[in-house]
Amino acid sequence: MxxxxxxxxxxxxxxxxxxxxxxxxxxxxxxxxxxxxxxxxxxxxxxxxxxxxxxxxxxxxPMRAVNSTLKLYATLxxxxxxxxxxxxxxxxxxxxxxxxxxxxxxxxxxxxxxxxxxxxxxxxxxxxxxxxxxxxxxxxIETGAYITAYSHIEDHVFVAPGVVTANDNFAGRTKDRSKYYRGVTVEQGGRIGAQATILPGKVIGADGFVGAGSVLTHDADSGMVYMGNPAKKLRPVPEAELLKNQDYMEEKDHAQKGSNDSFKRIQE
CATH class of the missing domain: 2.160.10.10 (Hexapeptide repeat proteins)
Structure with missing residues (x-):
């Protein structure tokens, strides 16, 4: 009922x-x-x-714990x-x-x-x-990934399974830590490999790639591959993998066709 x-x-x-x-x-x-x-x-x-x-x-x-530093939005x-x-x-x-x-x-x-x-x-x-x-x-954004509050992720970004992002350099201590919260930024076409960790406020530039299992402790330059703990600049992203060399009009057409097909099935 x-x-x-x-x-x-x-x-x-x-x-x-x-x-x-x-x-x-x-x-x-x-x-x-x-x-x-x-x-x-x-x-x-x-x-x-x-x-x-x-x-x-x-x-x-949203719920709010008694000791939470976040404000409950009254007029969402x-x-x-x-x-x-x-x-x-x-x-x-x-x-x-x-x-x-x-x-x-x-x-x-x-x-x-x-x-x-x-x-x-x-x-x-x-x-x-x-x-x-x-x-x-x-x-x-693949299975089990965690996108922390105040993050900004631009178009055509790939986040692999198990990725963790953080926004609190104080790890829950000091009463005024909320003034310093910074989410992560992933610019257009950025990619993050499986189980990587991105620390608070870090920026992955356009077409940047952070490899699997890496810990990013500083900003990653556009079009560069970073790997390791802490992550270090390794090499440029291959030219063929850059966003400008992908046929995203074809991807958009495919996505739109998928939506239209789903809509037709629902109607039927």
């Missing part, structure tokens, strides 16, 4: 599973599919052709899920998060408040994207 608020606006041809809760003033676009045991909190906006899998939670307010805007997006099983998108069209948030992943995700980006299984971050278009 479902519980759907009388003020919710449900579009045409929306398929809703069992034991789902849709709260006040939620908007769901045409041809969307909502799974079983889904909870959609007030004011959440869901575009057309969106798929929400079982157990997902959308528009949840609604969560927005762009057309053609997919939220996997037990995925969580917090209130104040915005997903552009065609975004995939895979099983068990979470996107925190104040965070924006660009179109056709993939947030992999069990990934956490913390609050007040930005992730651009056509990015791939």
């Amino acid at each position: 479902n519980q759907i608020s009388s003020s919710a606006k449900i579009g045409r041809n929306v398929n809703i599973g069992f034991f789902t809760v849709i709260m006040d003033d939620v908007e769901i676009g045409d041809n969307s599919v909502i799974g079983n045991h889904v909870i959609i909190y007030p004011n959440t906006i869901i575009g057309a052709g969106v798929r929400i899998d079982d157990g997902a939670v959308l528009g949840k307010l 805007p609604p969560a927005i899920i762009g057309a053609g997006s997919i939220i996997g099983t037990y995925g969580i998108v917090y209130r104040g998060a915005k997903l552009d069209e065609g975004v995939m948030v895979a099983d068990g992943a979470s996107v925190r408040e104040g965070t924006s995700i660009g179109q056709h980006t993939i947030i992999g299984r069990s990934v956490t994207v913390e609050n007040s971050s930005y992730v651009g278009e056509y990015c791939k």
Whole structure:
């Protein structure tokens, strides 16, 4: 049995599973599919052709521990899920998060408040994207990666499984440490290998590459490969791998075709 608020606006041809809760003033676009045991909190906006899998939670307010230095946002805007997006099983998108069209948030992943995700980006299984971050278009954040709060990730960035980023040089000590929080920055086309660690405030330049298992303790120059602990500059990224030499119009066409095909299957 479902519980759907009388003020919710449900579009045409929306398929809703069992034991789902849709709260006040939620908007769901045409041809969307909502799974079983889904909870959609007030004011959440869901575009057309969106798929929400079982157990997902959308528009949840963030929690705040008694001793947390972070402020709870009192007036967060609604969560927005762009057309053609997919939220996997037990995925969580917090209130104040915005997903552009065609975004995939895979099983068990979470996107925190104040965070924006660009179109056709993939947030992999069990990934956490913390609050007040930005992730651009056509990015791939792979399984189990951790994107710390206040990070800025530009378009076409690849983050491999198990990558850890940090924003607190004081490791939880000193009462005024929050004044010095700095997320990481990965400029356009940057790549990070599996299990690498990026320390607070560090910048990976455009087309920069940090190798698997590395610990980046300083900024990485554009177009250069860094490896080791601490990571050291090794060599230039091969010319053939630079972003300017990739056919991303073809990738965009493929992503758009995938969204259109998914939309057609939902309609059928």
